[in-house]
Amino acid sequence: MATSNSRSCLKYLLHLAHDNxxxxxPEITALLALRGKPFHPCENFREKAPFWCLNDLSEEDVHSIMTRSICAKSAFELWGHGQTHSELKASLLNYPPENMSPFTHKDSTYRINVYTFNKTLEFADRIKxxxxxxxxxxxxxxSLKSPQHIFCLLEDYGTDPNNIPEQPNYIYFGRWIADGxxxxxxxxxxxxxxxxxxxSMDAGLSFIMANHAKVKENDIVFDPFVGTGSLLVACSHFGAYVCGTDIDYNTIHGKGRSSRKNQTWxxxxxxxxxxxxxxxxxxxxxxxxxSDASKPVWREAALFDAIITDPPYGIRESTRRTGSNKDITRPPEESHIPVSQAYHLSDIFADLLNFSAHHLVMGGRLVYWLPIYRPEYCDEMVPHHPCLRLISNCEQTLSSHTSRRLITMEKIRGPEEVDRLAHLADLRFSPYQGHNAFREKYFSGLNKREGEDV
Known part of the structure; x- marks a missing residue:
């Protein structure tokens, strides 16, 4: 049987989940980067579409993506496509026979599936x-039960469930390669x-964050606001060694009241x-x-391949750090619970970026959540650091007035002494100081919405 390396003119189709x-x-681009491959879409690429056609890949590349992707449902070797079934037929008949023959010869078994996006077809229509x-x-x-090869006819009826066309907007046919x-x-x-x-972070988002960070086997990954370790679970699944810190003694040691329903402790x-x-x-x-994320406890070295975290926003978890605003003239009484004070969000992000600049390996990635008040948001509110390059900025809407943005940054150079306070001189710092009032704005918007519902 011919291998994928000996076949020419190959294109691949990704069927994407229609959420997030x-x-x-950013996920697919990061997974391709792990293979040393750029993201090369075919012409007429639409980022929000459910199907993406990609060039310049091997079947091994596609398999590698699908062994990790949360956003991609399935991948296919694309044999033909068109806006109508007539165009699809012309495209399929023009596809090189030598590319088809390894999967269509008389000794093979196969099955053809029909998939429609945003429309349900009757069984009889599928057979037609x-x-x-x-x-x-x-x-x-x-062979319907155990075929050697599976082929799929995919029809795209757009993304508006309130305006479904009679005929598909686009049609694809290809050989199934793998599921995500x-x-x-x-x-x-x-x-x-x-x-x-x-x-605790949603499982799907945890894996997406690990993919955005390009976490791979034998990496060392750190979460400075580790909580119950959801991000460590995701990164360890991809073969990374994981560690973390948190200021909450009870959470780190698994003590105190349970968050589970019907369980007290x-x-x-x-x-x-x-x-x-x-x-x-x-x-x-x-x-x-x-450990307190605002206090240095690590030796001065590039220790981590990735830093992935979800800092507290002051909504369900408080933003605190050790220390006191009062002058302390005598040592505090012995206690494992230190005195704490407010830890402003802008300071959290400044410390996080500085920490990442010092402790990420070159090319390592920082991935974190940034809460924002949507009516006031602008791109200048995303924290900046001279040692880190912004890779992606993805929004997850939480309500009509709030959302959080998944920020991915990559270390591009080593830190210098002047970088430590660079954010104070940066014009961007003043806008993102507005995050300090996120909690008040969050509940202000919540109260307004509840008042409107009354």
């Missing part, structure tokens, strides 16, 4: 679609996780290590410790 639309392109493909030279035997990793959303659901908290084995054990990745667990 902003996150899809398949019968209309009789002009293709399939010489093998149909959407199953991870279910298998790693927080609902079934051993150890959770009030702000956490059990003795509820902790981050147990979460990794649940998914078979305990060997990737380095450790977690109680």
């Amino acid at each position: 639309l902003d996150f899809r392109l 679609r398949i019968d209309a493909l009789e002009y293709l030279s399939f010489e093998g035997t149909v 990793q959407r199953e991870l959303i279910r298998s790693h659901s927080v609902k079934n996780r051993h150890f959770i908290g009030n702000t 956490r059990g003795p084995d509820e902790n981050i290590r147990a979460n990794l054990r649940q998914y078979g990745t305990e060997k990737m667990y380095l450790d977690v410790m109680v």
Whole structure:
């Protein structure tokens, strides 16, 4: 049988999940970068469309993407496409026979599926679609249960459920290669996780963040606001060694009240290590410790391949750091719970970017969530650092007036002493100081909305 390397003029089709639309392109681009491949879409590429046609890839590249992608549902070797079934037929008949023959010869078994986006076809209509493909030279035997090769006719009826056209906007036909990793959303659901908290990150978003960070096998990944370790779970799944810190003693040690319904207190084995054990990745667990993200505790070195985190916004978790605004003339009494004070969001981000500039390896990525008040948002509010280059900025809407943006940055040079306070001289710093009032704006908008509902 001919290999994919000996076949020419290959294009590949990705079927994307129609959620988290902003996150899809950065994820696929990052996964291609892990293979050393650029993102080369075919002409007429539309980022929000459910189907993307890509050039300059091998089948191995596509398989690699699909072993990790949360945003992509399926991938196909594209054999033909068109705006109508007539155009599709012409395109398929023009496809090189030598590219088809390894999958259509008489000793092969196959099945043809019909998939429609934004429209449901009756079974009889699906059969008609398949019968209309009789002009293709399939010489093998149909096998519905266990075919060697699966082919798919995909019809795109647009993205507006209130305005579905009679005929598809576009039609594709290709050979199925692989499915994405959407199953991870279910298998790693927080609902079934051993150890959770009030702000445990959604499983799907955790894996997307790991992909945006280009986390790979044997990387060392750090989360400075680790909480219950959802991001560590996702990164360890991709073979990275994981560690983290958090200022909350009870969370780090799995003590105190449980966040689970009908459970008063956490059990003795509820902790981050147990979460990794649940998914078979305990060997990737380095450790977690109680630490203040605003205080330096690490030696001055590039230690981490990726830093991935979800800082507290002051809504369900407080933004605190150790210290006091009062002058302390005598040492405090012994206690493992230090005095704390407010930790403004702008300071959190400034410290996070400075920490990343010092402790990321060159080319390492920082991925974090930035909460924003939508009526006042502008791109200048995204924190900036001279050692870090902005890669992507993706929005997840939380309400009519608030959202959070997933920011991905990459280290492009080593830090210098002047970089530590560079944000204070940067014109961008003043706008993103507005994040300090996010909590007040969040509840102000919530109260306004509730008042309108009354």
